Amino acid sequence: MAYAIAHYFPGGTKEQYEASIAAVHPAGGKSLPKGQIFHAAGPSAGGWSIVAVHESKKSWEQFRDDILMPQMKTGIKGGFTSPPQETTFEAHNLQK
Template sequence: MAVITVNDIPGGTQAQYEQIADKVTGGRGLVKGRSDWPVPGLISHAAGPTPTGWFVCDVWESEEAWQRFADILAPYAQEVGMPEFELKVYPAFNVVTA
């Protein structure tokens, strides 16, 4: 079952996001497509600033696929000083891709 992951990161910055993305892509900069992700299963990804920090919302094919990516992501987030945040995971009822 597909899942939606929501990361509202108070105090997170675009610079930290870009540093993490560079690590995720092996030094190629921002993620541009699904093939840039280090694990399969990503359906969609969006990120941007909020009034208090940074926001990331993904849709994954399964919670297991998300967890494989989270295992890679967590050390990078700590490495760049990304503030702690509460991850929310919701079952996806309807997913539409363009």
């Protein structure tokens, strides 16, 4: 079942997003990581929001544990400086 993740970075900016996505997505942020089937990001009230959908919860956990968190822990130059507020859910309906 598809698994959705919504991240909100209070005070986050487009520049922080672009630095972060370049560090954690293939081809410098120009393509999706293995298992991710959707990605959208943009400004939201008081910060920056990202929504991603993975093929499964396992796919999300693998990306999070193997790529995202190690990069965030070591710091991404120019990237987000604090963890996001996170909401996750199994997608009941996913239309492509």
